[in-house]
Amino acid sequence: MPKSNSIKNILQSGRLEFFLEAHNALSARIVEEAGFSGIWASGLTSSASLGLRDCNEASWTQTLDILEFMSDHTSIPILFDGDSGFGNFNNVRRLVKKLEQRQIAGVCLEDKEYPKKNSFIASEGQALISAGEFASKIKAVKDTQIDPHFCVVARTEALITGNDINEALDRCYMYHQAGADAVLIHSKKKTADEIISFTRQWNNLCPVVIVPTTYDKTPISAFEEANISLVLWANHMLRASIEGMKKVAASIFAHKTPIAADNMIAPLEEIFRLQNVSELEEAEHIYYSYAKDIDFLKAQRAA
Ligand code: SPV
Ligand code: MG
DSSP states (O other), rough: OOOOHHHHHHTTSSSOEEEEEEHHHHHHHHHHHTTTTTEOOOOOHHHHTOOOTTTOOOOHHHHHHHHHHHTTTTTOOOOEEEESSSSHHHEEEEEHHHHHHHTOOEEEEESSSOOOOOOOOOOOOBBBOHHHHHHHHHHHHEEEESSOOOOOEEOOOOTTTTTTTTHHHHHHHHHHHHOSSSSEEEOOOOSSSSHHHHHHHHSSSSEEEEEOOOTTSSSSHHHHHHHOOEEESHHHHHHHHHHHHHHHHHHHHHEEEEEEEGGSSHHHHHHHHHHHHHHHHHHHHHHHHHHHHHHHHHHHHHH
């Protein structure tokens, strides 16, 4: 099944599904091996892994390069965090073409200005664009995609920017009309109250995606009861690696040797396994034997 087909099925399954964040090929492979049905290619964590802020400081083609490695190294669908689309409808059209070429299953676009700022950065520059301008980007995705299963998730930042639930609902309705396969309602509250209130009034018009970073203590059953389709655990692989690396770095620095950190690090063999080194060994066997046979035949002809 193409990756895009399965993301559509996931969104429409009627069950609550979970995607975990990844920010490079290695973390994406680990997410897949853990059993997740899909990967959230987060803008926050991919930019952080480059030492950049989540404000479109990395260019869209730099982001695309990371994505290509992630897609090559995994077989589950990737939902790409396309921020605000890196420009207007025309930039979005080009983005979709490049995503499909890389077998990315879907893109999530948000209704903020370009360049955008991460939703949790308390600063100026968290303005929304008009619903119409954003709907034109959603329509541009649908008009451009060749694969009918490619998905666009329309994310409203209405609540993040201090607007009320009615504004979020009105916007999502317009985005749904423009062809969005799902809507993402984002919140920075510590509880899921406003999300639950949104879903009650949304009435299952199309699948709903959420990012419970700040309200992560909410029981999963509350999301199920609210008919949410997809939860994005949006940054946990990067946060795990930061903590892990800090502990190991401190230990090696303090002891001047990695002995005390031994149980905190993966063995070298694990790196080789995650790189598929065994596949190369098998291929070497095939191609080196083949080369030898040909050299042998050539030597026989010359004799
Ligand atoms: C991301 O992971 O980049 C997201 C989610 O867009 S958030 O950080 O909550 O904006
Ligand atoms: Mg993001």
